[in-house]
Amino acid sequence: QVQLAESGGGLVQAGGSLTLSCAASGSVVSITSMGWYRQAPGKQRELVATLTFENTIHYADFVKGRFTISRGGARREVLLHMNSLKPEDTAVYYCNAHKYESDYWGKGTLVTVSS
Secondary structure, three states, X not given: OEEEEEEXXXXXXXXXXXXXXXXXXXXXXXXXXXXXXXXXXXXXXEEEEEEEOOOOEEEOXXXXXXXXXXXXXXXXXXXXXXXXXXXXXXXXXXXEEEEOOEEEEOOOEEEEEEO
16 A cells, blocks of 8 residues: 655745645555646646656646656655646645556645635
8 A cells, every 4th residue: 555645735826836745655666656636626636747767757738837746855755846826726736656557646735826
């Protein structure tokens, strides 16, 4: 089993920045990728950014140039640096880890961007 702990959400004004952090614990050895998804009220969960541990990175078009995903200092930790935030970025952000054929999810952290 893999447990994911997110942190870093909060309230920020439009144009501001936040950094989200996700640390994996438990059976982390065979995790092949980690990433971030988000779900806004009344909408489906959508991919934001993913990073494989071979350093392949994928971004959703709507965050390119504004968000950066990177590895943290711990063995299985990923960060999401969010700049130039917009009100439409308001959502619950979920950390994801992929291992073999399974996906693991954190509980989510709320990001609210005020206009």
